[in-house]
Amino acid sequence: MKIADHIEMLELKVPMGGHEMVIHPVVIYADHQAVLLDTGVPGCYDKIIEQIDPAYPVQSVILTHDDLDHIGSFPQFVEAASGTLDVYAQANDADAINGNKPFSKAKPERVNMVLEPFPESIQQSFRSVFSTDTPDHVNHVLQGNEVLPFSEGLQVIHTPGHTPGHTSFYDIASKILIAGDAMIVENGELHGPNPAFTLDMEQAINSLRAFQKLNIEAIVCYHGGLFKGDIQQRLNEIVNHS
Numbered sequence: 721m722k723i724a725d726h727i728e729m730l731e732l733k734v735p736m737g738g739h740e741m742v743i744h745p746v747v748i749y750a751d752h753q754a755v756l757l758d759t760g761v762p763g764c765y766d767k768i769i770e771q772i773d774p775a776y777p778v779q780s781v782i783l784t785h786d787d788l789d790h791i792g793s794f795p796q797f798v799e800a801a802s803g804t805l806d807v808y809a810q811a812n813d814a815d816a817i818n819g820n821k822p823f824s825k826a827k828p829e830r831v832n833m834v835l836e837p838f839p840e841s842i843q844q845s846f847r848s849v850f851s852t853d854t855p856d857h858v859n860h861v862l863q864g865n866e867v868l869p870f871s872e873g874l875q876v877i878h879t880p881g882h883t884p885g886h887t888s889f890y891d892i893a894s895k896i897l898i899a900g901d902a903m904i905v906e907n908g909e910l911h912g913p914n915p916a917f918t919l920d921m922e923q924a925i926n927s928l929r930a931f932q933k934l935n936i937e938a939i940v941c942y943h944g945g946l947f948k949g950d951i952q953q954r955l956n957e958i959v960n961h962s
Contacts, residue, residue: 721946724894726750726871729940730771734761735837736789743789744945746898747772748891750870753779756797757889757898758790758942762838762846765796780806780870783858784900785886786813786823787917788834790942795849796842798857808860808868810878813885818856819849824883824919862887877931881924882913888931895937902927903958905944910951912958914943928959 748755754776864878872893879902889898
C-alpha cells in the first residue's frame with residue numbers, strides 16, 4: 721500500500737505462536753534503491769520481495785529493534801545482497817543483532833520454538849547470522865537525533881522502553897512517523913506500546929514525548945498499520961493518562 725510518493729507500507733499475514741499475525745514493514749524508495757524497515761518473522765523474505773518494486777534493489781535494511789518478528793528474515797536479506805548491505809540499528813540493540821549478546825526478550829527456547837516449523841536451511845541461516853561465527857552485520861550504529869540521507873531525510877528517534885534500543889523514524893518529506901512497536905493500532909485506534917511485550921512501560925511511554933514535538937500527518941505502526949486523525953490529541957491522551 722503506497723502511503724506517500726516514495727513510501728510503501730507492506731502487509732504480511734504470518735504465523736506466530738499458533739495464530740496468524742499481521743505485520744507492516746515499510747519500504748522507502750530513495751536514490752535508486754529500496755530501504756527496508758524491518759524484515760518480518762523467519763520465512764518472510766519472499767513475501768516481502770514480491771511487494772517491493774523490482775526496479776529498486778534492497779541495499780539498506782533498518783531494524784527498529786531486535787524482536788524476532790522484526791529481524792526474522794534479516795538473514796535472507798544478508799544472503800541475497802550483492803555487495804555490501806547497509807544495515808542500521810540503534811547501539812543498544814546492535815550487539816544482539818550482531819549475535820554478540822542475547823536478544824532483549826527472546827530466550828533460546830523461544831528462538832527454538834519460533835524456528836522449529838521452518839526448513840533446516842532457514843534455521844541454520846538464522847543461527848549463523850545471529851552468532852559470533854559471522855562478522856558483525858550492523859555497519860551503521862544509530863545513536864538517535866541524526867538524519868539519514870534517504871529522500872529529504874529520515875530522522876532517527878531513539879524510543880527505548882519496548883527494548884533498550886527501540887528506534888522510530890520520521891520521514892521529513894511526507895511527515896510520516898514509522899513507529900515500529902513504540903505504538904500500536906487496535907480496532908482503528910492509536911495506543912501506546914503493548915504492555916505484554918514491553919520491557920519498561922514507564923520508559924516506553926516517556927519516549928512518546930519525542931513524537932509530540934513533530935508535525936505528524938500519519939503514523940505507521942508495525943502492529944495495526946496506518947493511523948491518521950488528530951494524532952497530537954491522541955498522543956497527549958496516551959502520554960498524560962498512562
